[in-house]
Every structure is written in C-alpha cells, then in structure tokens.
Amino acid sequence: MLDAAPLIRFSQVSKRWSSATAVRSLDVSIAPGQFVVLLGPSGCGKSTTLRMLAGLEAVSGGEIHIQGHNVTHQPPGARGLSMVFQSYALFPHLSVADNIVFGLRSRKVPKAERRERLAKVAEMVDLTAYLDRKPAKLSGGQRQRVALARAVISEHPICLMDEPLSNLDARLRSDMRRDIKALQARLGMTVIYVTHDQVEAMSMGDRVILMQHGEIVQDATPGELYNQPATTFAASFIGSPAMNLLPLAEGLEAAIIEGVPETPVAPLAAATGQLGVRPEDITLRGSGEPGIPATVISDEYLGADTIIHLAVGHHTVKARLAGRQTMAPDTACKVAWQPQAAHLFGSDGKRRDDLAPYNLMPDMPGDVDARVVPRLPNVGSFSI
Numbered sequence: 001m002l003d004a005a006p007l008i009r010f011s012q013v014s015k016r017w018s019s020a021t022a023v024r025s026l027d028v029s030i031a032p033g034q035f036v037v038l039l040g041p042s043g044c045g046k047s048t049t050l051r052m053l054a055g056l057e058a059v060s061g062g063e064i065h066i067q068g069h070n071v072t073h074q075p076p077g078a079r080g081l082s083m084v085f086q087s088y089a090l091f092p093h094l095s096v097a098d099n100i101v102f103g104l105r106s107r108k109v110p111k112a113e114r115r116e117r118l119a120k121v122a123e124m125v126d127l128t129a130y131l132d133r134k135p136a137k138l139s140g141g142q143r144q145r146v147a148l149a150r151a152v153i154s155e156h157p158i159c160l161m162d163e164p165l166s167n168l169d170a171r172l173r174s175d176m177r178r179d180i181k182a183l184q185a186r187l188g189m190t191v192i193y194v195t196h197d198q199v200e201a202m203s204m205g206d207r208v209i210l211m212q213h214g215e216i217v218q219d220a221t222p223g224e225l226y227n228q229p230a231t232t233f234a235a236s237f238i239g240s241p242a243m244n245l246l247p248l249a250e251g252l253e254a255a256i257i258e259g260v261p262e263t264p265v266a267p268l269a270a271a272t273g274q275l276g277v278r279p280e281d282i283t284l285r286g287s288g289e290p291g292i293p294a295t296v297i298s299d300e301y302l303g304a305d306t307i308i309h310l311a312v313g314h315h316t317v318k319a320r321l322a323g324r325q326t327m328a329p330d331t332a333c334k335v336a337w338q339p340q341a342a343h344l345f346g347s348d349g350k351r352r353d354d355l356a357p358y359n360l361m362p363d364m365p366g367d368v369d370a371r372v373v374p375r376l377p378n379v380g381s382f383s384i
C-alpha cells in the first residue's frame, strides 16, 4: 500500500531486545487521514511499533519518516504527534481544564487562544460541565475523554492511541468507539490505534494491520480481513466464534476432485493444509441429506443467535444459527456449506485462492458420502 506522499513511513524498521526480537523489518506507509489499527495478540509487537513511531523507544534498525522528514533519531516532542494511553496519564492535582491545556501551556500558547481552543474541544468531547473537576471525581469514560481532549487540542495531525479503551466497561467502550471514530473523521486526523480487540479493529479501522511475532500477517480493510484472511492465523484471529479450520487430508482432496470431476488434479497436490468455514456459513441438515456426518455436542444460546457445537469425526465444528435454536446432544445431522464459503489454506498456512474454483464441499444433490466413499477408501482416514 505505497502512497505517493505518505504521512508516515516505516522502512525496514526492527526492534531487538537482548532476549527477543519484537519487530522485524517492518515496511508500512500511512496516508493522511487514515484510521489505521495495529491488531494482534499480546506480545506481537504492536505497542513497540507505536512506541518507536512516538520516539519513546529507539529502533534497532531501519528508518521512520513523518511528513517526509527522517525522525528516526528525533525525540518525541519533535515529531508532531499526540498520544492517548490506556492509563489516561492525567495529572491528579490538576482540574480537567488544566489537564487538557497542559501541553498548550508548555508550548507557551497565549492564554486567550488556550481558552478558545479549550471551549471548543471540551464541547466536542462532552466535557464542558466538568472542566473544574479533578480527575478523581470523574468516571472512567470521562477520564478517557480528558485524555482524548488533550490529544485533540494539540492539533497535531497524527494521534497515536495505545489500547485507549481497555479500562472501560463494554457499554462505554462501544460508545467511545463511535465517538473516537466520529471525531477522527470530523477533524481529518491520522490515527494509529493499537488494540488486541478485533471488534475495535473491525469497527474503527479504515485499515487493519494484523501482526504476529513482530511481522505483518495482513494489511487490509476490515472487510478483506474477514472475507479473505491471508493465513490460518488471520482466519482464526478475526471472527467470534473463530473460523472452523479442518485439516485437509488426502481423502478430502480426493473428495474435492470427486465433486468437480473435470478439474485438474495437480494444484490440489500442493493444497494439503486446512479448510476453513465460518460458523455462520455452516448449515445443518437432517442426517439423510448430503453433507458431512456430525453429532450435536451442545447448543449455546447467545440472544440474537445460537452456537451449535458439533462433533465431526474427532474435531469440533461450530455453527452459528440465527435466533434461539435447541438441539439435543447426540442428535445426528449433516453439516454443509456453499462452495464459495470455503477458505483453503496450504500446508504453510497461507491462503490458496488459486483453488477457489474447486467445489470444496458437497453442497449438491445426492448422497455425497455414498458417492465418494466407495471409490476413495482413504476418505475414512480423512482427519475430520
């Protein structure tokens, strides 16, 4: 995603500790006005990446450019960034107003201008009624708004946020997600936002950079990440419940070919890996219908939908059905899905879109098992 004039550019940036490598040869360009989420599990290097961009952590290799300037060795104050942390980092002895204008004061912005900017920003984040309070007398959400106001009032074009909502309860998090996104769009800020929460990433990001072991796994829009996960890791990290991943053994490859008799065999030889299907793409059918035989383990009612846990061979498959569904344990049924709902991954875990034309699941009339099994004795050993 190289942009002609990126606002931020990481070139081959690495961070090594004596004990571990946190970030490996990162190349990323970010255009002005983007809301970019760095997403990944704990320890994947997202905070380190953000801290290197902020100048709070020295790089071990590579360069960082902001607005065309090499800032790799510049202190945080010279980089033109604001930051919002999980801990809020408010001064307890200062009022909300003084906390918000603190940075402006140190930059010697005249009092009249400070007042004017404070009034505007306080209104934006709904804090006008609380300006005289001390942080201790605020709720968690209000404290987070103070931290946000402090970033916004600086008028720096880039705002870095490190898990800013993790201390809030679920309801407030959802409100704040919307507020932050709306504020970012309204002000045209470029936001780099670190989180391990896929819901935040999917709902806020224009672009999500998914990291694992200090490297980028996928850099895509939320929709691409969900619909075309680049690896089995991406497939299982996004989505709740996670995508079902079933090992592709020789038997299934053969079954795939069986479903589409004219398709060439050669590409499938390299396909041995995993087959992924999202829980909402699974349909359940009666045991006499086509599909893979399954047995109900349990049903889990979640309100808007129900997750059915199924045993398919010695694997567990989850199906998400709308509304309230009850299925007695041990009920025999069949699982099936539309061919286009199947995601295929090679043995290296990477997505294999070249295999998309294959009919990966017998969603067709007739008893597929009966059709496949007699000619393919190893279907029985296919590991699902």
Ligand SMILES: Nc1ncnc2c1ncn2[C@@H]1O[C@H](COP(=O)(O)OP(=O)(O)OP(=O)(O)O)[C@@H](O)[C@H]1O
Pocket: 017, 018, 019, 020, 021, 022, 040, 041, 042, 043, 044, 045, 046, 047, 048, 049, 196
């Ligand atoms: N100061 C440090 N000294 C040594 N190793 C560190 C230091 N800071 C981070 N690391 C290591 O670098 C790796 C990446 O850490 P980082 O904090 O960037 O991950 P993260 O993805 O932000 O995780 P989290 O969500 O838990 O904060 C981890 O293995 C971590 O243990």
